[in-house]
Amino acid sequence: MNTLRIDASSLADSQREVSPASVLLDVTAEFTVLAAGEPGEVDRHPRARGARRMDRAGCTIIPGLVNAHAHLDLTHVGPLPFDPANGFSGWIDHVRRSRLTGDSEIADSVARGAKMCLAGGVVAVGDIAGAVRGLPSLQASRALLATDLKGTSFVEFFAWPPREADVLDLVSMLPSQWDGRGRVRLGLQPHAPYSVSIRGYGLAQVMGRDFDLPVCTHLAESVEEARFIASHEGVFVEFLRGLGLQTGGGQRAPGAGRTPVAHLEPVLHERPMAVVHLNQLSDADIAILSASRSTAVYCPRASDYFGVPAAMGPHRYRDLLDARVPVALGTDSIINLPEGTTRLSPWDEMVYLFARDGTDPRTLLAMATVHGARAIGLDPTHFALRVGAKTDALCVLTSDSLEAALGAGADLAVIRP
Numbered sequence: 001m002n003t004l005r006i007d008a009s010s011l012a013d014s015q016r017e018v019s020p021a022s023v024l025l026d027v028t029a030e031f032t033v034l035a036a037g038e039p040g041e042v043d044r045h046p047r048a049r050g051a052r053r054m055d056r057a058g059c060t061i062i063p064g065l066v067n068a069h070a071h072l073d074l075t076h077v078g079p080l081p082f083d084p085a086n087g088f089s090g091w092i093d094h095v096r097r098s099r100l101t102g103d104s105e106i107a108d109s110v111a112r113g114a115k116m117c118l119a120g121g122v123v124a125v126g127d128i129a130g131a132v133r134g135l136p137s138l139q140a141s142r143a144l145l146a147t148d149l150k151g152t153s154f155v156e157f158f159a160w161p162p163r164e165a166d167v168l169d170l171v172s173m174l175p176s177q178w179d180g181r182g183r184v185r186l187g188l189q190p191h192a193p194y195s196v197s198i199r200g201y202g203l204a205q206v207m208g209r210d211f212d213l214p215v216c217t218h219l220a221e222s223v224e225e226a227r228f229i230a231s232h233e234g235v236f237v238e239f240l241r242g243l244g245l246q247t248g249g250g251q252r253a254p255g256a257g258r259t260p261v262a263h264l265e266p267v268l269h270e271r272p273m274a275v276v277h278l279n280q281l282s283d284a285d286i287a288i289l290s291a292s293r294s295t296a297v298y299c300p301r302a303s304d305y306f307g308v309p310a311a312m313g314p315h316r317y318r319d320l321l322d323a324r325v326p327v328a329l330g331t332d333s334i335i336n337l338p339e340g341t342t343r344l345s346p347w348d349e350m351v352y353l354f355a356r357d358g359t360d361p362r363t364l365l366a367m368a369t370v371h372g373a374r375a376i377g378l379d380p381t382h383f384a385l386r387v388g389a390k391t392d393a394l395c396v397l398t399s400d401s402l403e404a405a406l407g408a409g410a411d412l413a414v415i416r417p
């Protein structure tokens, strides 16, 4: 009775599409794929006889999904329209003031966000554990451990003079304070190049190597960031001053004329890192990301929420893919998503990109599965419908092919053991 067979109109993963299709699963605490392919091929597996059967005619089976960038501890804020008059730094300031501080309220917000991920077929998340009172904190990481998601909890930190050394001391203690086991990995997120010094990034990379921690960062997100890094001008000067961080006279531009990606180039080369947003990239930036084996994370609806394409041009995710940079999909926080959002799923990002750009369906599926796994430090082979893959869930699209499901913006159901 611990064998389940699902018959469907088709199956799809990042490598192939098969129609008609069957999937044979060992069902214990999780699914293990025993066979997947044409029904006749699955018939030949010794455990096919006597398997419990589930008929999903007219549907398409795809792997469980990876949401490579989320801020589940901001779920309590809910969707919020962006006010261009306040700008990007005004928005960040608003988020900072909305942050919770108590263990139980943070746990509630993370639990709500996790439910919204699970409802969207997400099995693994790259979640950002936000700073609490400006300091790195494991509160949201422990909250993620209490949910049914697996993945990596990236502890966020801000490290800028004059508080740089104190914060980095706290960051260096995180691995010894993390008691999580198994389903949730600890990771680090230096927040962004305008709030973390090169020394702070260097520490994250050294700790990543020494403690086997995935590292990610926000990078090349806004016009304001590019201006601050290149010339130490603009609203981020005021923003850092508001945080009580050094921006006084004599401060040099952090990147001295360079782009945010070029500014981080030496750090990126130390160890592959996940870099989130990349809303503005030059050809030279893309070459740096490719040579450093970085993984990109793109949050399409969040980028458009900030009006990025109007200010910075279309996102270059397809140029990144052409340059062999894996591009994963994230939802970012619920704040950037439309009113009425009920789930936090890369499936909705795939539908959005298919409608906007007509991107190849299997490329979109790779972005929401194997590339996402790589971005958050999980084994990509578990996010494909291939023998031996282990997963908490499979997704069922209510259309007879992946392309038809994307075109129709089809709904998604989740099958769990």
Ligand SMILES: [Zn+2]
Pocket: 069, 071, 128, 218, 276, 332, 333
């Ligand atoms: Zn983020």
